[in-house]
Amino acid sequence: MTTAVSRPPLARSSDRLIAGVCGGLANHLGWPVRMVRVGMVVAALAGGAGVVFYAWLWIMVPTADESAKRNARQPASPIAPAVSEPAAGGTFTGGRPGAPAGSWRTRFPGMPFGKEILLGAGLLLAAGILIARLLGLDVPLGTLIPVAAILGGAAIAWMQLDETRRAGIVDKTKADQAGGWARLAAGLGLVVAGVLLMVSGSGSWEQTWLALLASVAVLGGVVLVLLPWGLKFWRDLEAERAGLVRATERAEIAAHLHDSVLQTLALIQRRAGSENDVVRLARAQERELRGWLYRDPGRDSGRLSDGLQAAAADVEDSLGHAVEVVTVGDCAMTERLEAMVQAAREAMLNAARHGGGAVSVYLEVTDDAAEVFVKDRGPGFDPASIPADRLGVRESMIGRMRRHGGTATIVSSPDGTEVRLRLPLAATAGTTGTHGEDNQ
């Protein structure tokens, strides 16, 4: 029986006595036609079950031609549930429905037809019980019916779940582990016990406590069984929320790219002729995007390095000249340091205006001082030859640094100019530090 891997589909045979039902069945089961026919006649004599079964098959099973056509349209036609119906309608026979049920098990091994197999097994069981009753055996129907109802309900509930949910529940309950099984069994046992108590209880007031106990048991069992479901749905909800967060993030990135990068690219295309503009735009966009990508959002703003970077960005934007800023160490911005940033800004402006090549800015903050170096590769100039009316160098850099207790040094050579600004941090108390160190 188990060797029959592929059987011909159940279809009424063209080799027929009445409607070809027996021929088709025999063909399908691989049994001799004669045997099937004899069996059918015997079943017909046993209360007419055979007649009903035959009639039902006649109506429900297609002829071989129809079957071929239908198969062409839907390759795997699950006729099995249809065939199982007559047995449900005719619980009067014992062995007869068993034959097709047994055949499906071998014809459709594995899970896809577990439903049908279960149904067949249930029907077989029902038939067996009925026969036992007919034979005079005492079957405790009062107990069996509630049990069957519970099992049936559980089976239906299980089948309502789709594959992934089921896998999720099995996963959640750890049903593949001993503990999980015990928990599941305990829950089901409690449910069954509770329902049985309720069903068998007479309902008299004296047994209220029993009913109460039963209810508690039922509730406990239901909670135990449903808990994994609840967790599963909660997890689904969480996943959905996370997905929403991701979507929002993505939308934000898209919006940012649209507002910045795409706009800049459009501008660059329009001004492709002007090299200076293109460089300036690309540079500004690069700086902006870099800041957006690499800046640590958790970092507190208002640091000295931020101020210096902002000043450099300002110079880049206004003069279209690259300013590279390297910072080592950092500290919170103060009024004095703000003055140093302004002085550095002036130095950067000078370097960008008069120097060639990239302007290098280096900030180093140690425990006792903050230093800024601004270097360019211009032709250089003699600091001593600056006219007195030129406020840029004399006032904005040297004077400003001195007023805040710092120093400004300008070193210039034909290879380039470097402005060195130094502000001692220890003297934070006196914002108008008077101890002027030698400048220049």
Next chain:
Amino acid sequence: MTSQPLGSSGAGNPTGATRVVIVDDHAIFRSGLKADLDPAILVVGEAGTVEEAVAVIAETQPDVVLLDVHLPGGLGGGGREVLAGSAPLLGSTRFLALSVSDAAEDVVAVIRAGARGYVTKTISGAEISDAVRRVAGGDAVFSPRLAGFVLDAFGTAPADIADDELDRLSARELEVMRLIARGYSYKEVAKELFISIKTVETHVSAVLRKLQLSSRHELTRWAAERRLL
């Protein structure tokens, strides 16, 4: 910058040209870079992914690999993975990291994986040619930003005698790093410190070695803060 006499291990090219493989996932950038490089630099191979890069490098055994930090393919490790995949060649083939990224984790990760230097993609063709020759000659190439990272990582206080040699920079090395961070070229550093360019190169190589090998507590912490290790 003729540092060829130093390149004892960069031998194998009798013509004197430096053989280079360019690894970058953007074909436009590769061709642009190829056009920008000196005629004395011979591009013998190109690659766009980690796997391609490892294969091409093993096949051509170039003097220098210009390696983009961010690369598709492999396990997602980018340039670091290429370096790991080419580990047997690290003695003869030098790697120069090339990136648009200024992020410390990108830069320091490739240096610690074995790259001999790091430059940004925005530098000019002449500068990059110079960097290639320098790396081929066995020197390290430090951009101001990389020098800044080094100073950040090792701290700006000079080494005590008691300190482990690998864990801190000597006073001279610190001076050199500071000047490079300020935008000085090696020549300018040499002039400023009254030492020879050769000595500057020695200091820079020593710093590179420390950066690659040091397991110093602060460096580890510094790297961990930036998720480098």
